[in-house]
Amino acid sequence: MEDPIERLASVEPWDLCSEAKVEKCRATRDLRSCGRIVQHLLVSCGHACLCAECSQRCDLCPICRVPITRHGSAIRLRLYDQCVEAGLLPSTQDEESRERDKEGNLWSLDVWRLHSLFDVALDNNLVSLICHYVSDVSMDEGAVSSDAVISMLLDGAVVKDWCKRTFLGLVQSLRDIYNLGLKQMCTKIDLFPKFSTKLKHVIYVLETLEAPLNPLSAALVEIQQLLEGIRRVYQHLEVMTWCIRHRFLENVECQHASIGHWRTAFKERKLAANDRAWPDYVGHTGKLGPKPQSSLFIEDAVSNLGLGNEDEEEPGKEFNESGWLKQGNATSPASFRPRREVPAVAANGPTNLYPPENIRAAVDLLFLEVDSELVLAKKSIFLYYLFDCHWSLSDEKWRAIVDDYAATFSISRHSLLESFIFYLLDDDSQQALEEACDLLPEIVSPSIHPKVARVLLERQRPDAALAVLRSSGRDSCLGLPNTGLNDDVATGSLSEAVTAVRVLLECGLLTEAYLYQRAHCRGVKAEEQRYHANKSNKQEGDHVIRYYSQEMDVLVGEICWLCIRRNLVDKMLELPWQADEEKTVSNCLFERAVQDPSSAAGSLLVVFFIQRCRYMEAYSEHQRICNLENQYSLLSNDKEKVLLLRDIREQRSRIIGNCIELLPEVQRQQLDKEILSRSLSMAASKTEAGSFAEHMEVRQPDPEIHNAMNTMLLSPLLSAKPPASIKIQAANVSHKKKENLTANSPSRWGDFRQPSILHGRPFRSHGAK
Structure with missing residues (x-):
């Protein structure tokens, strides 16, 4: 007798429809049809049209009229009945009562028999037969039939329904096992590989069924949802198998x-x-x-x-x-x-x-x-x-x-x-932090999570954070010079750039932080330009635009504030800032001076422009800082700070006066006119200014911040007492220049007309050699 498994493995996918279709005997008895369910095929022609009894008394096939051979056996069992006889499928005596499944769906006997053949294929690792049935029969547009039953069996919905029915049966079996106690589950663990294999094979069938469908079709959505559910159960089964094997770690x-x-x-x-x-x-x-x-x-x-x-x-x-x-x-x-x-x-x-x-x-x-x-x-x-x-x-x-x-x-x-390492960095103990730092060199790569460096910085390990950035390639410039070869180089996010700048500055690498922000902003600017170009050409879809001005403002501001914190402002001022970057630098310094007028930020703002020989702007900033210091002196109760501020203001005024001496005559005359008009307007608004000073609230600075800021930049330009060189130069002042100042032409400069220790020489900061 032929093995039903071998016969099932060798059958053509199209023949599965014929094997699954329920056939009735077409022989006549006393002028009426026999009507029994046919369980055999005629050996001579292969048609399933006669029952076993009628095949013994008929000479011709009722379908093709081919003579029925009598050599040996004239009939053989159909594939479905052969599987039933071999015990691969349950008995067919109550087929009529099983037309409706457990979920209430009505199944025809033909569909039920096809599903049963699929079950045999699934149980015996013949899932390729089902996949071939889907690709060669269900998805073949040329596979049509005039028989209504065959047409129904050709539809891919029949295969989808089988997948769903099989999935529900497996879930039911797994649920019964999961609801048992631990000891009973351990006795059933040998069944899990079989369930896992069946779930994986059903996934293969659904993926084959999904591939050729229209992305917008409703059938595809239903298949994808079914696939998602099966995949989740499959993944859950794998982990549950491991947990049961280890008894849910109860020991x-x-x-x-x-x-x-x-x-x-x-x-x-x-x-x-x-x-x-x-x-x-x-x-x-x-x-x-x-x-x-x-x-x-x-x-x-x-x-x-x-x-x-x-x-x-x-x-x-x-x-x-x-x-x-x-x-x-x-x-x-x-x-x-x-x-x-x-x-x-x-x-x-x-x-x-x-x-x-x-x-x-x-x-x-x-x-x-x-x-x-x-x-x-x-x-x-x-x-x-x-x-x-x-x-x-x-x-x-x-x-x-x-x-x-x-x-x-x-x-x-x-x-x-x-x-x-993620767990160790979440743990707030020092031991976990040290172990994480020891293990970091083994996993550092360009794909490492950018949050690692930020957490290390927050946990006071900037050296480890810098090592992570350098090993992952995120501490250097994000792009080479703007050429055609690297225009598509993507820049990192703003949060990553802020973290990199903070790490570099905490490690004292001011120049590298400056170059990093310059390269990052250059990349953002190029990206912004490409976005606008593509948008004008209608080649760009939905895209979140990044603005150069915003990100530059944030990064330069980070550098300024961190330099104030780490007493690196003198070095920061010497960097070659661009015009738009200078606005952010000056705003940060002025904001710091507003927060604490007794700090050195205001004087540093003036030095920022003096170093660049922009004396007109230095004078303008000097006037703004003087107004802040005057208001602070009026409302402050700290006499020592007031006296210190007065000495610093007088010294800064002498320096500004020396700088004004270096201006061309035309600019000095223009500045004289501006000072005159400003003095007239101030006199007109003297009442309003007094009222404003009465109602102005000045926040008392934090003593710790004040002490830290007063100790930074111990420059002779900003010391409490003028250097001895200034006193000597003032004693040797030229009388010729004083005689030229007649009574009819009074000077509006006041103390600004002092002899300059910087006259004839370019300005040097206290750290220059």
Whole structure:
């Protein structure tokens, strides 16, 4: 007897329709049809048209009229009946009662028999036969038939319905096992590879069915949703198999005494991250913004999975079948919905989703409620969960578990260490930080997460952050000179650029930070120009435009404020700033002078223009700073600071006067006119100015900031007492120049007409040689 499996493997895909169709006997008895279900084929012609009894008394085939041979057996079993006889399919005695399946869908006997043949192929690893049936028969536009039953069997919807029915049957079997106790589940673990193979084969069939469909068709959407549900169950089954094999880690000690202690420790990490977070810089206002709500790596990872985001839920995309497998959803599959905690998530992000109640809840949350395409991220998050559960214990107790998990799911050492380092950087202990720094050289690459450098900087390890930036190639210029070869080089995001600038400045690399921001802004400017060009040519789709002026303002402002913090303003002023960058530098220095008029920021602003021999602008800034210092002197109760400010103002006035002497005569006359008009306007608004001074509130500066700013830039130009050289030059002043100042031509410069120690020489800063 021919083996039914071999016969099924060798049958042509088109012949499966004929084998599945229910045929009635066409022989006549006493002028009426026999009508029995045909279970045999005629050997002579291969038609299924006569029952076993009628084939013995008929001489010709009722269909093709070919004589029926009598040599040996004249008939043979049909493929379906042969599978039933071999025990591969249940008995067909009650076929009529099984036309309606468990879900209430009405199946014809022909479709049921075709599905049964697919079941035999699936059970015996002949899924290629089903895939060929889809590609060669269901998707063949030339495969048509005048027979209504055959036409129905040719439709791809029949295959899709079989996939759904098979999936529901597998989910039902898995649910029954998952609802057992741990010991009973361990006895059923040998069945899991079989279920996993069947799910994988059903996925192959659906992918074959999906490939040729129109992207806008409704059938494709339904198939994709079914595929998503099957993939989630398949991924969940893999991890559940590993967990059952390790008895859900019940024999492995956890470093947290209970889930309550674990959540408390997690909240402490969150608070520590918020405390050490750097404030965001608001470039347009020139102020340091409030500290943002910092997030841990695990929070970012869970947020990227889309958990807890109700807005991302698409209508009709609810996989109720996969919800049957969740712990506690044994009898109410229709009530399954993705886990939503809208109020807590909206306020604090996905914090409440981690840590989960237990390892089973973690598996259900990650692998049943998250998109199947994020399988690598889900496995990495589960690995983070294992580290968080056992890290502080000795390696002998948990290291083998993690290694087995990585080996089972083919997780590379790079991904393993990356998840481990993310956990160590989230942990607020010094021991975890040191271990993370030791492991970082093994995973640093251009694809490393940019948040690693920022966290290291926040945790007072700028040296490690700089090493990460340099090893990943993010500390250098983001593009070479603007040539045709590198116009398409993409620049990093603004947040990454801010982090790089902060790291470089914290390491004292001011020049590298300056070159970095210049290269970044150059790349953004080129990108902005390309965007406008493509937009005018209607070649660009939806794109978030990046503005050069905004990002330049932020980065230059970061450099200014950090230089003020680290007492590097004297070196910063010597950098070759461009015109648009100079505006940001001067605004930052003036803003600092407004915040604390007793600091050296105002004098440094004047020095900024004097170094560039722009004496008119230096004079204008000097006047603005003098107004601030006068208002501060009127409202301040600190006598020592007031006296110090007066000495500094007088010395700065003498320097400005010496600079004015270097101006051409035309510019000096123009400045005389401006001073005269300004004095007249000030006299007219004297009453208003007094009223303004009475109502003006000056914030008292922070003593620590004030002391830090007064100790920076110990330049002889800004010292409390004028240098001895100025006194000697003043004693030898020329009387000839004084005689030229007659009573009819009074000088409006006042003390500005002092002999200059810089006359005839270019200005040098106190650090110049």
